[in-house]
Amino acid sequence: xxxxxxxxxxxxxxxxxxxxxxxxxxxxxxxxxxxxxxxxxxxxxxxxxxxxxxxxxxxxxxxxxxxxxxxxxxxxxxxxxxxxxxxxxxxxxxxxxxxxxxxxxxxxxxxxxxxxxxxxxxxxxxxxxxxxxxxxxxxxxxxxxxxxxxxxxxxxxxxxxxxxxxxxxxxxxxxxxxxxxxxxxxxxxxxxxxxxxxxxxxxxxxxxxxxxxxxxxxxxxxxxxxxxxxxxxxxxxxxxxxxxxxxxxxxxxxxxxxxxxxxxxxxxxxxxxxxxxxxxxxxxxxxxxxxxxxxxxxxxxxxxxxxxxxxxxxxxxxxxxxxxxxxxxxxxxxxxxxxxxxxxxxxxxxxxxxxxxxxxxxxxxxxxxxxxxxxxxxxxxxxxxxxxxxxxxxxxxxxxxxxxxxxxxxxxxxxxxxxxxxxxxxxxxxxxxxxxxxxxxxxxxxxxxxxxxxxxxxxxxxxxxxxxxxxxxxxxxxxxxxxxxxxxxxxxxxxxxxxxxxxxxxxxxxxxxxxxxxxxxxxxxxxxxxx
Numbered sequence: 001x002x003x004x005x006x007x008x009x010x011x012x013x014x015x016x017x018x019x020x021x022x023x024x025x026x027x028x029x030x031x032x033x034x035x036x037x038x039x040x041x042x043x044x045x046x047x048x049x050x051x052x053x054x055x056x057x058x059x060x061x062x063x064x065x066x067x068x069x070x071x072x073x074x075x076x077x078x079x080x081x082x083x084x085x086x087x088x089x090x091x092x093x094x095x096x097x098x099x100x101x102x103x104x105x106x107x108x109x110x111x112x113x114x115x116x117x118x119x120x121x122x123x124x125x126x127x128x129x130x131x132x133x134x135x136x137x138x139x140x141x142x143x144x145x146x147x148x149x150x151x152x153x154x155x156x157x158x159x160x161x162x163x164x165x166x167x168x169x170x171x172x173x174x175x176x177x178x179x180x181x182x183x184x185x186x187x188x189x190x191x192x193x194x195x196x197x198x199x200x201x202x203x204x205x206x207x208x209x210x211x212x213x214x215x216x217x218x219x220x221x222x223x224x225x226x227x228x229x230x231x232x233x234x235x236x237x238x239x240x241x242x243x244x245x246x247x248x249x250x251x252x253x254x255x256x257x258x259x260x261x262x263x264x265x266x267x268x269x270x271x272x273x274x275x276x277x278x279x280x281x282x283x284x285x286x287x288x289x290x291x292x293x294x295x296x297x298x299x300x301x302x303x304x305x306x307x308x309x310x311x312x313x314x315x316x317x318x319x320x321x322x323x324x325x326x327x328x329x330x331x332x333x334x335x336x337x338x339x340x341x342x343x344x345x346x347x348x349x350x351x352x353x354x355x356x357x358x359x360x361x362x363x364x365x366x367x368x369x370x371x372x373x374x375x376x377x378x379x380x381x382x383x384x385x386x387x388x389x390x391x392x393x394x395x396x397x398x399x400x401x402x403x404x405x406x407x408x409x410x411x412x413x414x415x416x417x418x419x420x421x422x423x424x425x426x427x428x429x430x431x432x433x434x435x436x437x438x439x440x441x442x443x444x445x446x447x448x449x450x451x452x453x454x455x456x457x458x459x460x461x462x463x464x465x466x467x468x469x470x471x472x473x474x475x476x477x478x479x480x481x482x483x484x485x486x487x488x489x490x491x492x493x494x495x496x497x498x499x500x501x502x503x504x505x506x507x508x509x510x511x512x513x514x515x516x517x518x519x520x521x522x523x524x525x526x527x528x529x530x531x
Contacts, residue, residue: 022101026183028065033072039103040138043072043187048179049095049172051150056092056264057157057164059303060150060172062179063095072099077126079268080151081276088269090126092154095172097179098127100134100144105188112466113189115180115218116146117173119200119226119429122292123152123281133437136455140463143189147176149205151291152272152281153245153263158237158294161256166237166294167305170212173205174305177217195466197222199432204233207404208293210315210323212305220469222462223325225428227400228310229407231356231525235292241280248274288355295527309527310407319412322469322485324462326419326493327401332392333427341382349380352395357524366521373513390510397428398507399514405486415485417471418493420506423454431496434458450498457500 022033022041033043047070049060078094081087105111114137118125127146134144149155155169181191196218198206203226210221211228242259246252249270251262263271275281280290296304350367353359359367374391378384401418409416421431434455460478461471471494472483481502484492491505505511522528 023069024186026065026186028063028183030066030069031072032069033099033101036133037135037138040135041101041103042133043099043101044075045096046070046072046099047093047096049175051092051095051154053092054264055163055260056150056154056268057168057260059168060095060175062175075127076148078148078150079154079272080120080124080126081272081281083120083124086276088273090268090272092268094148094150095175096148097176098146098148099184099187100138100146101187101189102138102141102143104141105143107185107188110185110188110190110193111141111143112193112195112463113143113145113180113184113191114462114466115177115194115196116144117149117196117198117202117205118146119198119202120151121289122156122169122201123289125151125201134435135437136459137435137463140459140467142463142466143184143187145176145180145184147173149173149176152289153241153275153291154268154272156289156291156293157241158235158291158296159239159242159256160237160297161239162299162302163257164260165299165302165304166296170205170208170293170305171303173209174212174214174217177209181217192219193466194218195220195222197224197462198226199224199429200226202226204228204230204293207325208306208310210317210408211310211313212317213307214303214305216317220321220465221323222465223323223401223404224431225327225331225397225401227325227327227397227404229400229404230396231400232288232396233293234309234356234527235290235294236526237294237297238290241290244278245271245274245280248278309529310404311525311527312529312531315408315411315413318408320414322415322417322465323408323413324417324419324465324471325401325405325408326421327393327397328428328430329420329422329426330389330393331397331428332389333425335392335428336385336388337425337427339382339385344381344385344388347380347388349391352392356526357521358526359524363521363524366517366524369517390507394507394510394514399511399518402491402506402511403518409486409488414469417465417483417485418491418506420493420495422495422497431458435462454496454498458496461494 024031033041047063050063051060075098076094076096077090079090137144149169149172157164158166185191196206203224206221207223207228242256246259246262253259295309296307374387405416465471472479483494493506495501495503
């Protein structure tokens with residue numbers, strides 16, 4: 001039905017007639033979208049799930065569909081404070097997907113589907129924050145679906161009670177993936193060729209779906225700066241959070257369920273602002289969010305997302321699955337490059353390790369080893385900022401990406417492709433603007449610019465992978481190389497700079513140091529279990 005209405009719509013445009021917006025018949029009912037650009041359609045704010053208003057911190061359920069035609073004209077966001085303004089935005093009625101469809105899609109020619117999961121430290125972000133329109137991907141004949149999921153206290157409070165067991169935001173994503181599998185054919189998508197991809201917390205989400213307890217809902221994965229072995233990703237359960245929030249708002253109780261019932265009545269904008277002020281959902285400076293994924297406690301009748309840390313289990317879903325995984329060359333540039341001397345005077349490497357390690361007296365030597373490797377005998381100060389950028393990049397992203405790539409290969413992945421994005425400052429998230437059409441990076445869209453060349457190469461690689469499970473199925477003038485996957489004995493990777501070139505073993509000396517570090521001190525990790 002959708003393809004017929006779309007063809008009529010195109011003819012109408014050609015002859016200057018009034019516009020007919022695309023109409024799709026899904027299992028949940030009729031959805032009307034919008035035309036945009038040069039032969040594309042978008043369906044914004046399509047609901048896939050519903051949050052219980054009496055327990056907005058707990059599990060969501062599938063949306064039951066529409067009696068009347070749903071007008072998919074406006075994107076939504078879940079409650080959070082914006083990183084650039086600290087303003088509280090969003091609504092609890094936010095479990096939606098945005099669907100972008102090229103005109104070439106129809107039931108006779110189903111297109112590969114790419115499902116984007118946004119980043120934001122699990123406390124912020126939305127479909128519209130970093131990606132205005134994925135036109136540069138659509139030009140390669142793929143359908144793009146962007147997922148909203150609950151954030152912060154609504155999506156990632158981890159409590160030792162069945163009502164709020166943890167990982168609600170990841171379970172929202174699972175509902176969204178089920179919705180895509182069941183409905184994307186109506187949009188001209190191939191439900192048997194779904195690639196999920198994401199960056200930062202979105203990449204970690206993608207990685208976590210490879211280890212989750214639910215069924216396999218996709219066929220391929222791209223993990224951008226999001227290794228699930230990064231100890232930044234996990235928190236331990238914390239039953240004090242509801243009472244702390246309630247007390248700050250004037251409701252004093254030590255009963256966790258009573259506190260949750262009260263918090264359910266509080267305006268979401270106020271609640272996310274209070275959570276930020278109390279540094280419960282804060283990600284600036286040395287403050288790390290207390291609302292992130294966790295290893296869940298098991299309760300009868302409660303669906304778990306994970307009950308083991310990924311370091312202690314193998315993925316049962318990656319068998320014969322192709323995967324791309326990588327990070328930027330200087331992830332921590334944005335954290336350290338523009339700090340003043342006062343910041344470095346108070347900088348303590350130990351606090352970074354405390355997120356994921358049991359830092360006792362036996363571990364002090366480990367911290368000294370790290371300082372000597374990166375800084376020699378220099379004290380922490382502004383003049384060693386480049387060394388600190390390397391340290392933060394390796395600690396949180398680089399080495400855990402390498403270990404995850406090796407783990408996925410051991411778990412039976414068909415092919416694991418590694419990359420390093422080195423172009424420009426190569427800071428955390430820099431590659432996103434070369435995938436999507438953001439207002440922040442207009443020069444990437446100038447046809448003859450160097451940035452446009454990087455963008456064309458990157459979008460071609462990602463969409464080749466979505467189509468063929470191989471980013472370089474054939475050598476071309478644009479991509480005159482073969483990107484080989486890693487093996488047990490070799491670590492080729494694609495270096496994405498002004499030129500895209502195949503190299504071997506990224507930051508080899510530094511990675512070798514961390515190999516030895518984890519052999520000596522890995523047992524100090526908080527979730528470590530003897531294998």
